[in-house]
Amino acid sequence: MRWHLLVSAGAFAVLANGAFAADLALPTLKAPPPPPAFTWTGCYVGVHAGGDFGQSKWTEPGDFYGFAAAVSMNTAGAIGGGQAGCNYQLNDNFVVGAEAEIWGSALEGSTSVSGAASSSAQFKTWSHAAGDVALRAGYAIDRTLIFGKVGLAEAQYDYALNFTNAPIPNYTASATHTGLLLGLGVEYALDMHWSLKGEYDYINYGSKSATLNSAHGAPLFATFENEENVLKVGANYRF
Numbered sequence: 001m002r003w004h005l006l007v008s009a010g011a012f013a014v015l016a017n018g019a020f021a022a023d024l025a026l027p028t029l030k031a032p033p034p035p036p037a038f039t040w041t042g043c044y045v046g047v048h049a050g051g052d053f054g055q056s057k058w059t060e061p062g063d064f065y066g067f068a069a070a071v072s073m074n075t076a077g078a079i080g081g082g083q084a085g086c087n088y089q090l091n092d093n094f095v096v097g098a099e100a101e102i103w104g105s106a107l108e109g110s111t112s113v114s115g116a117a118s119s120s121a122q123f124k125t126w127s128h129a130a131g132d133v134a135l136r137a138g139y140a141i142d143r144t145l146i147f148g149k150v151g152l153a154e155a156q157y158d159y160a161l162n163f164t165n166a167p168i169p170n171y172t173a174s175a176t177h178t179g180l181l182l183g184l185g186v187e188y189a190l191d192m193h194w195s196l197k198g199e200y201d202y203i204n205y206g207s208k209s210a211t212l213n214s215a216h217g218a219p220l221f222a223t224f225e226n227e228e229n230v231l232k233v234g235a236n237y238r239f
Contacts, residue, residue, distance in 0.1 A: 038189065040095045040140055042238045043086040048199075050232025052079050052107045056125035056157075060212075060222040064161065065168050067113045067121040075109035075125055079230065085136070093140045099149065102131035107228070119166035123159075125226070130155035132181050132203075149183040153203045157226060161212055171212035177226055179205035193238050201230040 052075075059070045081103025089095045108126035115121065134151025154176060161171040185199030205226040212220040 036192075038143055038192065040087045040089040040145055040189075043084070044195075044236040044238040045082070045084045046197075046234050046236035047080075047082050048101070048103070048197075048232045048234030049078070049080040050230060052077055052105055052228050052230050054107065054109075054203075054226060054228035056109055057225040058123055058125075058159070058222055060220050062220065064113075064121060064123075064220070064222075065163075065166075067115050071111055071113060071123050073109040073111040073123060073125060075107050075127075075226075075228075077106035077108055077126075079103045079105045079107070079130075079232065081131075083234065083236070087136070089140060095136075095138045095140050095145055095147070097136045098134070099136055099151075100131070100133045102129075104128060105130055105155075115166060117165065120164045121166070121168075122162045122164070124162070125157065125159055125224075127155050127157045127226075132201075134181055134183065143189040145187040145189075147185055147187065149181070149185070149201075151181045152178060153181040153201075153205070154178045155203075155205065155226075155228075157224065159210070159212065159222075159224065161220075169214040169217040171214045171217070171220060173210045173212045173222070173224075175208055175210040175224065177205035177208055177224075179203055179226075187236070189238075195236045195238065197234050197236065199230075199232050199234070201228075201232075203228040203230065 054075045057072045063069045083101040085099030087097035105127050110124040112120050112122045132151050132153035134149040136147050136149045138145045138147025159173040181203045183201040187195050187197035189195040207223050207225040209223050
């Protein structure tokens with residue numbers, strides 16, 4: 001009888017321990033959700049820097065007191081500024097957007113023309129501020145975006161005409177030029193927020209008439225043509 005009681009008690013203990021162990025079983029662990037898919041959709045702000053290389057051409061009906069019917073000069077200088085814009089990635093890999101930029105510039109150039117009796121005329125062009133608004137369209141390969149842009153650019157240009165060894169006063173002029181911008185670039189996203197880009201822009205400001213003024217002479221009515229080639233790198237923060 002005692003033997004049966006011992007066997008029954010042991011069986012009961014085994015069953016009780018098994019049920020308790022089942023109650024203490026660890027819950028099933030679920031895999032973490034996958035990270036959100038990368039997209040270029042969103043707005044951003046950023047900065048850029050680079051170089052600007054172009055050409056400036058002057059013409060004037062009076063041939064600048066006979067020194068030259070027209071003059072051309074190369075222009076060059078560093079630039080630095082900022083941009084802001086928005087992108088929208090379509091269901092496929094195409095990305096469209098708009099962007100505005102503003103930058104400061106050290107763009108300048110000059111040329112001299114010699115005249116009679118050691119006289120000369122120096123023509124100087126420079127620009128210290130510019131900006132643009134443009135539409136962008138591109139194709140995304142995961143985190144790499146290849147894009148083109150088209151828009152309008154505006155720049156403030158200044159001009160100076162100085163004579164040496166000639167009884168002619170010096171002249172200055174200032175004008176705001178607006179023209180067509182065409183650009184190509186590549187942008188790479190480091191993560192969901194930060195990206196780096198490289199870009200080339202061609203800007204043609206066409207021709208614009210402006211008055212060269214002097215404190216001691218009659219004004220000169222000249223026409224100015226400017227174009228620029230801008231190479232720049234930049235960084236954007238998307239939010």
